[in-house]
Amino acid sequence: EPEVTQTPSHQVTQMGQEVILRCVPISNHLYFYWYRQILGQKVEFLVSFYNNEISEKSEIFDDQFSVERPDGSNFTLKIRSTKLEDSAMYFCASSGLVLNYGYTFGSGTRLTVV
Amino acid sequence: DQQVKQNSPSLSVQEGRISILNCDYTNSMFDYFLWYKKYPAEGPTFLISISSIKDKNEDGRFTVFLNKSAKHLSLHIVPSQPGDSAVYFCAATKTGGTSYGKLTFGQGTILTVHP
Numbered sequence: 001e002p003e004v005t006q007t008p009s010h011q012v013t014q015m016g017q018e019v020i021l022r023c024v025p026i027s028n029h030l031y032f033y034w035y036r037q038i039l040g041q042k043v044e045f046l047v048s049f050y051n052n053e054i055s056e057k058s059e060i061f062d063d064q065f066s067v068e069r070p071d072g073s074n075f076t077l078k079i080r081s082t083k084l085e086d087s088a089m090y091f092c093a094s095s096g097l098v099l100n101y102g103y104t105f106g107s108g109t110r111l112t113v114v
Numbered sequence: 115d116q117q118v119k120q121n122s123p124s125l126s127v128q129e130g131r132i133s134i135l136n137c138d139y140t141n142s143m144f145d146y147f148l149w150y151k152k153y154p155a156e157g158p159t160f161l162i163s164i165s166s167i168k169d170k171n172e173d174g175r176f177t178v179f180l181n182k183s184a185k186h187l188s189l190h191i192v193p194s195q196p197g198d199s200a201v202y203f204c205a206a207t208k209t210g211g212t213s214y215g216k217l218t219f220g221q222g223t224i225l226t227v228h229p
Contacts, residue, residue: 004157031215043158043203043219055214091157099215101146101207105157 002026004106006092012112013082021077021109023092031095031103032075034067036060036088043091049075082113117141118206120220127227133191135223137204140185144206148217149178149189152201161202162189165209194227201225 005024013019025032034046047057049067066078075094079086089110095103119138127133135149145166150158164171164178164187171178177190191198204220207213 033215035217042221043205045216045218048214048216050214056212056216058216093157095215099213101209101215101217102148102160102163103215105150105159107155107157 002104004092004094004104006090006106006109008109009107010110010112012114015084015113016081019079019082019111021079021090021092021111023075023077023094023106024073025075025092025094026096026104027073029094029096029104031099032067032069033093033095033103034077035091035093035105037091037108038085038088046077046090079111082111084113087111087113117144118204118218118220120202120204120223122223123221124224124226127194127225129196129227129229130193133189133194133198133225133227135189135191135202135204135225137187137189137220138185139187139206141206141208141218142185143208144218146207146209147178147180147187148205148207149176150203150205150219151198152203152222158203191225194225196227196229199225199227 032049037043047061048055064080089108091108093105148163149161152158162176180187201222203222205217
């Protein structure tokens with residue numbers, strides 16, 4: 001069964017450093033997403049990406065965050081200057097040719113900012 | 115932001131019995147609802163969904179009921195199996211228009227099914 005692949009599974013970074021979280025969505029999917037889950041809290045929407053541009057973003061997704069699809073397969077989330085409160089599980093997801101809300105999530109990257 | 119709420123943090127059920135997980139929402143613009151299951155160290159996995167034009171959707175052991183007037187939905191699992199033990203998330207969205215698939219999640223309910 002096709003999977004959304006995220007790397008690394010765990011990243012530790014120092015406060016103020018830049019991090020890039022990587023995702024390989026399911027091939028031929030066109031809609032891409034990042035969500036995050038702070039420990040003990042809800043899964044929260046960050047951003048959706050379609051047709052090579054951000055289509056929707058939450059208030060969490062401020063100027064410190066950016067997304068990119070640098071080639072035909074990867075989808076990245078960059079945090080420019082990490083803060084302690086950015087520590088969370090970050091989930092990438094993708095959806096097919098027709099928008100399907102039951103889309104597929106990756107296993108997540110646990111980001112720890114120290 | 116408490117637009118989707120799962121008021122029961124946990125539920126414990128005996129194998130073979132029914133599990134009922136509940137979810138309430140406040141945003142009347144939501145018109146599509148989903149349930150996801152999550153195991154530790156994995157991402158959420160889509161289980162079942164329902165559109166606001168329906169009040170019930172069934173898929174094998176899983177049935178989702180929607181009560182629009184009460185802004186309430188529930189997931190029934192019959193019969194429950196130990197492998198169903200996981201965190202269950204309710205999610206909601208507004209379809210159409212400029213929607214690009216944003217989901218709003220509840221806090222999750224930890225289901226434990228005892229053999």
